[in-house]
Amino acid sequence: MAIKELLPDEITKHIDLEALSFKTTNELKPLDGIIGQDRAIRAINLAMEMDFPGYNVFVSGRAGTGRTTIVKGLLQKYASSDITPNDWCYVYNFKEPDSPMAISFPAKMACQFQEDMQRLINTLKNEIKLAFRSEKYEDQKMFIINQFNDKKRIVFENLNSAAKKLSLQIQNTPTGFQTVVMKDNKPMTPEGFENIDENEKENVKKRIQEMENRIADAVREIAKLDMEAHRSLSKLDEQVAGFVVEQYMHDIKDKYKDLQPVVEYLEEVRVDIIISIADFLGGVEKEEEKVNPRQEKTSHFRRYEVNVVVDNSRLKGKPVIYESNPTYNNLFGRIEKYAEYGTYTTDFTMIKAGSLLKANGGYLITDAYQMFKNPFVYEALKRTIRNQEIRIEDVSEFYGIAPVSSLKPKPIPLNLKIVLIGWPNLYHFLQAYDEDFSRIFKVRADFDYETNFDQNTMTQYAQFIKKFVEEEKLLPFDKTAIREIMYYGHRLVDDQEKLSLQFGALARIIRESNFWAVKSNKRIIRDKHVRKAIEEYEYRHSLIEEKIQEMIDKDIFKIVVDGESVGQINGLSVYRMGDYSFGRPNRITAKTYIGNENVVHIERKARLSGKIHDKGVYVLSGFFNSKFGEFIPLSFSASLAFEQSYSTIDGDSASSTELYALISSLADVPINQGIAVTGSVNQNGEVQAIGGVNQKIEGYFKVCKAKGFTGKQGVIIPASNEEHLMLRTDIQTAIKNGQFHIYSVENIEDGLKILTGFEAGKRNKNGSFQKNTLYQKVEERLRLFSRRNEAFKNSISTKKRGQKKKRIQKKKGKQTQ
Numbered sequence: 001m002a003i004k005e006l007l008p009d010e011i012t013k014h015i016d017l018e019a020l021s022f023k024t025t026n027e028l029k030p031l032d033g034i035i036g037q038d039r040a041i042r043a044i045n046l047a048m049e050m051d052f053p054g055y056n057v058f059v060s061g062r063a064g065t066g067r068t069t070i071v072k073g074l075l076q077k078y079a080s081s082d083i084t085p086n087d088w089c090y091v092y093n094f095k096e097p098d099s100p101m102a103i104s105f106p107a108k109m110a111c112q113f114q115e116d117m118q119r120l121i122n123t124l125k126n127e128i129k130l131a132f133r134s135e136k137y138e139d140q141k142m143f144i145i146n147q148f149n150d151k152k153r154i155v156f157e158n159l160n161s162a163a164k165k166l167s168l169q170i171q172n173t174p175t176g177f178q179t180v181v182m183k184d185n186k187p188m189t190p191e192g193f194e195n196i197d198e199n200e201k202e203n204v205k206k207r208i209q210e211m212e213n214r215i216a217d218a219v220r221e222i223a224k225l226d227m228e229a230h231r232s233l234s235k236l237d238e239q240v241a242g243f244v245v246e247q248y249m250h251d252i253k254d255k256y257k258d259l260q261p262v263v264e265y266l267e268e269v270r271v272d273i274i275i276s277i278a279d280f281l282g283g284v285e286k287e288e289e290k291v292n293p294r295q296e297k298t299s300h301f302r303r304y305e306v307n308v309v310v311d312n313s314r315l316k317g318k319p320v321i322y323e324s325n326p327t328y329n330n331l332f333g334r335i336e337k338y339a340e341y342g343t344y345t346t347d348f349t350m351i352k353a354g355s356l357l358k359a360n361g362g363y364l365i366t367d368a369y370q371m372f373k374n375p376f377v378y379e380a381l382k383r384t385i386r387n388q389e390i391r392i393e394d395v396s397e398f399y400g401i402a403p404v405s406s407l408k409p410k411p412i413p414l415n416l417k418i419v420l421i422g423w424p425n426l427y428h429f430l431q432a433y434d435e436d437f438s439r440i441f442k443v444r445a446d447f448d449y450e451t452n453f454d455q456n457t458m459t460q461y462a463q464f465i466k467k468f469v470e471e472e473k474l475l476p477f478d479k480t481a482i483r484e485i486m487y488y489g490h491r492l493v494d495d496q497e498k499l500s501l502q503f504g505a506l507a508r509i510i511r512e513s514n515f516w517a518v519k520s521n522k523r524i525i526r527d528k529h530v531r532k533a534i535e536e537y538e539y540r541h542s543l544i545e546e547k548i549q550e551m552i553d554k555d556i557f558k559i560v561v562d563g564e565s566v567g568q569i570n571g572l573s574v575y576r577m578g579d580y581s582f583g584r585p586n587r588i589t590a591k592t593y594i595g596n597e598n599v600v601h602i603e604r605k606a607r608l609s610g611k612i613h614d615k616g617v618y619v620l621s622g623f624f625n626s627k628f629g630e631f632i633p634l635s636f637s638a639s640l641a642f643e644q645s646y647s648t649i650d651g652d653s654a655s656s657t658e659l660y661a662l663i664s665s666l667a668d669v670p671i672n673q674g675i676a677v678t679g680s681v682n683q684n685g686e687v688q689a690i691g692g693v694n695q696k697i698e699g700y701f702k703v704c705k706a707k708g709f710t711g712k713q714g715v716i717i718p719a720s721n722e723e724h725l726m727l728r729t730d731i732q733t734a735i736k737n738g739q740f741h742i743y744s745v746e747n748i749e750d751g752l753k754i755l756t757g758f759e760a761g762k763r764n765k766n767g768s769f770q771k772n773t774l775y776q777k778v779e780e781r782l783r784l785f786s787r788r789n790e791a792f793k794n795s796i797s798t799k800k801r802g803q804k805k806k807r808i809q810k811k812k813g814k815q816t817q
Helices: 037-047 065-079 109-132 134-167 189-196 198-255 260-275 277-289 301-306 328-334 367-374 377-387 395-399 424-433 457-473 479-493 503-519 528-542 543-553 611-628 655-667 694-707 719-724 729-736 748-756 773-816
Strands: 058-061 088-089 101-105 169-172 176-183 307-310 322-323 338-339 343-345 365-369 416-423 443-446 448-451 497-502 562-566 570-579 580-594 600-601 636-642 670-672 676-677 713-718 740-745
Touching: 037 058, 037 065, 037 416, 037 443, 058 377, 058 424, 065 322, 088 109, 101 109, 101 260, 109 198, 109 260, 109 277, 109 301, 109 307, 134 198, 134 479, 169 198, 198 260, 198 277, 260 277, 260 301, 277 301, 307 365, 328 377, 365 570, 367 377, 367 416, 367 424, 367 636, 416 424, 424 570, 424 670, 448 600, 457 479, 457 503, 479 497, 479 503, 479 528, 503 528, 543 570, 543 580, 543 694, 570 694, 580 655, 580 773, 611 655, 611 773, 636 655, 636 773, 655 670, 655 676, 655 748, 655 773, 670 748, 676 748, 694 719, 694 729, 694 740, 713 719, 719 740, 729 740, 740 748
Parallel strands: 058 416, 058 443, 322 365, 365 416, 570 676, 600 636, 676 713, 713 740
Antiparallel strands: 088 101, 088 307, 169 176, 338 343, 448 497, 562 670, 570 580, 580 636
């Protein structure tokens, strides 16, 4: 391909308004579908329809491509056509109080059960209280008490009768029964006991001993009667409580008879109320007294509450949960605590569900990067997916902090699809370094950032704008505004044949176009409003660009755009500041001299260059060796520098620029300073495509405009970058007026012709380059360097031989003496 100078129509995309078969978006239907993401959608569909473990999805792609919105929409469609999953609640575990039980209910029934239990307990509080305060209960209770009192009275009577026969008397004291010796029906005094003879004393002692034995038997019998009385009274309480509980629990048992876990739980509630009826009644009395609000948390009745952790009563289909802040507690749930007597405690009513449990049976979406910012989350997520169950645990245990009071709730079976959204490099990192990742995230949905430009895509773009206009309640767009948005879409991807799918950036311009149209009191958004929005956006972000341009205008940054210089050239680079980028020229200089170090890059020596840039410099050495090294020894060195550059440089887009400067220096042929260059080069001298071509050209155009057009200024770009051009209209105008030029080349030889006016030259059959060509001049210079280098080496060698000869002669002279 020969040198090509691009025409104004070739440096940007042109969309014929006739291709848009509408006047405004009012005539369009909103977009019902997704633009250009067939690969990602097919991947997501596969994952959703594969009913096997591990078919979770990692969604990768650039931010702003609508990943989250599209995924939500797709999952909502799947979710709406499916059955709503079960509700879940936690209840008190009467067998293991520290391990609350999880019970599943059909959707909408958990809250009903919670209300039914609350009504049941409230009813039982009142009815049991009334039953235990009834005359019938009191009569039964007194009958039992009197019955056992009669039995105890008989025991006492028999004891007193036995004592009388032994001339003793029984006295009841606070410390127990005391035996008193009687004489003449009067208690014997200690003095009287001492005055009796020894035989009678012995007789009294025997009677007392016999009596104490009988007293011990009587005490045991009375204790036994008390225990029987207590059991009888407890049995009465249980019978009364059981009657009331069974009476009012019958209906709720019948209502949930098809749910075996619920029936079993209700039976445990019934048994617990009956066997702990005293605590039940005590709780009623405390509520009536209203002693302390704190007692509400320690109330006996909290054990009968139902803690609904998942309520799907408002759902139609499966849940789709987006967790924007995937901390451990937000994902897996938490166990809250309350302060009590200087410490913290908890119970099953304070168990709270996380997003995983809320999404159970459906779909969970979260951001992978945000998840990895939180400790323990990823490992816990892998464990949960592998075990297909979720455990709500106290996160403080992971930090090694022993909680004062904690619970171990029973795990809940988990069945859901998880969608992680993240950058492609994060996906590759996990695949490379985590062996579990590929097993639990078997599907990758990769979102593209661009799509092919055709009639169908144009229509979809317009329909997307229509949809956005309706959702945001904006003014309608006419076809000129739609076309301007498409131009912006081309520019975002730097391609005439591709449209951007970065809908975040497009949405910003659409909103701001509406703002400027409203500000102008217009009812329809036109192309000028879109251009205004783009200009204002660029102005807001261009402070640094303007500061650099100001320094170029004042020659603080020295950029020469006219005349000719040897070994000096303008290269083009791109500065990226977040989501805004701009181009600026860099002065590149080359110096060549005798040596054997080949090409030395000053930036690399100063450690201001990246690895890709270093590679580009090494490629230059390969080019020189292949082009000239077969015929002559390369006895030269060169230094390259980006003048007034004080930050790190990377990328190989300046490698062709550096090569032009080197050839100019070696050939001693000046370069037209009005032509700036970009493009990488390979060892064969072929110029290759680079990125940021539009920003680079526009940055140099701005400098030329500020310093004054000469009619000889322009840029050289790789031919493979032609389709990436989406330049501003002012550059088109300058090209039409002959003020600015854009050339595309495929190899170094074509670029040299534009820059120097000389042909590069080809070797003849005898191996020499054509006369008066650049390569012939370079080779002559290289031969000169080689001859001088050889002559220098010979002179050094001759000098060393002479010095050696003098030393030998001097040594012989001394020996002769």
